[in-house]
Amino acid sequence: MPKPIALPAVAPGINPHRNARTLEQIPILDPLLYQPHAQRPVRSKMRELDKDTLIMPHTHPWAQLALSTGGVIRLSLANATYIVPPHRAVWVPPGVQHAVTMVETARLYTLYFLPDTHGGGAQAHWMNDPVWQECRVMEASALLRALVVEMDVGSDNSLPLTLTQQERELHLSALVCDELRRAPVIHLGIRLPKDKRLKNLCEAVLADPTRHETLEQWILDTGASLRTVARLFRSELGCTFTQWRQQVVLAHAVALAAQQLPIAHIAAELGYTHSAFSALVRRTVGMTAATFLGQQQSAPTAP
Template identity: 30%
Template sequence: MDGLPLDRLPTHRHDGPMLSWSETATVTFHSGRRSWIVPPGHGMWVPGGAPHGVEVLRAGLGSALLFDPARRVPDWREPTAFVVSPLVRALVRHLSELDGPVGAARERAEAVLFDVLRPADALTIPLPMPADARLRGIAERLLADPGDGRELAHWAVEVGAGVRTIGRLFVAETGMTFGRWRTHARIRAAVPMLAEGVPVGTVSRRVGFRKAAAFTDAFRRVTRRLPSSLSGERP
């Protein structure tokens, strides 16, 4: 499916493994409770049967290849990000042009592709959703308005519970304190805007940071990257 415009894809699965890569698009790849940001020049390997979906952050082109589940493939048990080197790109395009899913030429090309694929350090932003109805209500409102600066004490009063109770529940159900969870929600909300080229200072204010420097520090802590790596701005 080389050269097709990427679109939003709901969660689905394939019998066999799939390789997809982004040529000019930036997308969020979802599988289970995990998400990966896939910028141009990167891709995802998806084992057969793994549920996955795609959300477009910046429209563009990409490719996807499905493989025979009986074929010998990389032993990656979960979705794995990889960098698309020039050789990987050439092999993917070559496989896209071959007629039919079988044949000696395809087997040779697949063998070389699988030999040169290497996992990469992907941009991931963990954001587990709490199950408790009170916490989930808070989480959903913060996702809808990441710039909301109200602290946990306010939310506790609003849902009719003690601050300590809500604080303990957040840690128990998400593995994060309320403050850390909110920071992750803000960083995740910032990614689509950065991918669209919105200036870092503007994005930082929209997601609730008073100073761009504080936003940059938080973004780097969560993603191990600078926001300018997505926006195209110079750091």
């Protein structure tokens, strides 16, 4: 039995959905029961979770991939948040504190990856690349999703795997790692500020980005002036309020798209015309709205 890796204490700082509806907070399943080790360098667990469930902030010394089937999840860090639909997955490096909120009811698959510093060996060298030291959202191919679902999700309290099952898990996990290295990265995350006044405003926008139209309306509850808030956006987030809110709009579009809503409906829900929303997506992420939202454009019908 591998020696358990000590888990760091949870630090304060993550407060996902401060202004959103009440969430059902649940504890994490004991990570040590799914700890990856040299014989099983990639481990998987699965939970069926209801909408508005919050997995409390936590951290662990191995990397993590979170992927859901049939629902949207929100992964929150101290300084950023990511909204992830089923056709994408989110990577969390070792030691990064995070919380997970179920935007919709879904099965949540969590894969743990053993770094080579903890015994992962040569097969884990790819995780040492600087690009894997930051959180990232990636396209989850059909093959990657199928591989994840096939991984064994038993804990160390379950019956031990047979040699045949261990061999199969190693083959599956090697393919998972290969698919991850090939997966296109989606450069879309929502940065969060440190300033308390600005963070409260940003969390309110995250909860309901269409509630107000102008920054002047949003700042009424902050106790700060328009000039101060505008300056804080530039100094802490490196952008204007309008640019930051557009990122939030796109994140909410992802959540709506997971409900199989047409693009025109999604645009209207977010206060845009179809053409204006399509232009926003193209300008921000460099792809069509259909591609960004994981929707296949239907072929034109013959006259």
